[in-house]
Amino acid sequence: MRGSFMSYLTVGHLYTALHAACASGVARVIEANGEDVAYADLGNEERLQALDEGEIDILVSAWFPQDEDILKHGHEVIGSLYHPELNFSALTSAGKGQGWTAGDFSSLVTTAEARPFVERVLERRADLKELPFEVVATENVLSRLKQDEEAGKCPLVAVWQPHAVFHTDMLDSLPDGDLLDGQVQTARLVLRKGFRDEVDEDLIDELSIMMLSNKVMSALDHAVSVDGMGPEEAAESWQRGRLIPR
Structure with missing residues (x-):
């Protein structure tokens, strides 16, 4: 001022x-x-x-x-x-790509900021509702994903980009995983x-x-x-x- x-x-x-x-x-x-x-x-x-x-x-x-x-x-x-972008992502080490389904994942991990967009998609993707749904604090996303990777788990991830995790090579965006329906x-x-x-x-x-x-x-x-x-x-x-x- x-x-x-x-x-x-x-x-x-x-x-x-x-x-x-x-x-x-x-x-x-x-x-x-x-x-x-x-x-x-x-x-x-x-x-x-x-x-x-x-x-x-x-x-x-x-x-x-x-x-x-x-x-x-x-x-x-x-x-x-x-x-800012919001896509479904998966651990790079999991090697997920075309044709992914809910059965490929152990849980759905998101943040409070991304949750409304995820819930909108869940209305169209009933199969994803079967996954355990977990909301993680934005600042804890990276440590949580490291824990899952070390435990051999494969979460489906929905986190706003930019984020510290995208400065690493831990996540790959999934095809047909846009949560914004093309909105910029x-x-x-x-x-x-x-x-x-x-x-x-x-x-x-x-x-x-x-x-x-x-x-x-x-x-x-x-x-x-x-x-x-x-x-x-x-x-x-x-x-x-x-x-x-x-």
Whole structure:
């Protein structure tokens, strides 16, 4: 938030490793334009209120179209940071491919964020309802899948990408496993109402063309949630080409 005695921008983000790392990546662009950055960790239900009340200048990030209610409040949406995907996947070691069926798997493992989409598919795929259904915390997905692999189990997995697990070679997406029915999701930046008039247009332009990709975001998530880096350290490592070979 800006004012006569403040010379920084406040970036809000969900309190997860993925979103914190994304916010730090965006902050590096802001800082390169001569602005200092403060961060605000937000719960999912706090994001819109923080924008409405001017507590944050930029929200990093919102996923559209599922967050389209934000548009009703007059805030500006810019950019296209990455495109979240949601597919059924299987452990690479299991070697599953064309023609997979429920009988190939020991359980169905998902997260709370992915569960509504999975349940929609279960309405059409009665065979999948026979699998033990397990909801795992997003931050525990990687360790859980390692346990299953070591135990010789073969779960059917539904986890939003980007995620740290996709920075490894543990999972392969299954053919005909799209849980979004072809719908494209886009992670975008949200500027609070009136923000554009308070900053240099060059900053807005640079943020508008910034791209991270699912591959970069998965690497950032892995750096923070698995390797123990701080979000800012991970963002710097990415910028210097240390997380993903260029």
